[in-house]
Amino acid sequence: GNSVTQMEGPVTLSEEAFLTINCTYTATGYPSLFWYVQYPGEGLQLLLKATKADDKGSNKGFEATYRKETTSFHLEKGSVQVSDSAVYFCALSDPTGGGNKLTFGTGTQLKVEL
């Protein structure tokens, strides 16, 4: 079946540090890939997405490239801020069957300190 593996958290960084959160996936077809972010007490917000191999999704300084050869979609940001503290989820859309289903990783908590 489909699965998403994310690096364990929490990840603690100083403000302006470089961020990488690793994400790898297993899928039977050619999924779309997503990063969602969840702030405390809130639902999920789409951060970025990529729909085919070599696509790069980007938003608010975050980037991720769909790497089919390594089945990866790592999230990066050059300079994190305290306001980026949240839980980040990597997800894929299920390309098989009929309908809409997201498979999520376990989430990675990011803490950014001054």
Added chain:
Amino acid sequence: KAGVTQTPRYLIKTRGQQVTLSCSPISGHRSVSWYQQTPGQGLQFLFEYFSETQRNKGNFPGRFSGRQFSNSRSEMNVSTLELGDSALYLCASSLYGSAGSTDTQYFGPGTRLTVL
């Protein structure tokens, strides 16, 4: 455009009771999906509705059910509540969400259900 709304935001129930949660999708979106989020199991897919029909279903017992109305609003129901049903229930909507879709799912703020 208004986002996905969910009501109520918080619920407290006791074991054995039943509960109904409501979700209003973004205007024009026809696909509504439900997810359960718990610290132990993470985010798990419950089911998806499109044009008032359940199109996809996750691996949950029959106590979990849902429906969709002609205006795309959706409800989910949990009967005979158990302690383990305590969770954040998230609703997401997308335009069509067909198989292999590149549609984005937009999430609501969730309903926090506590079962005592």
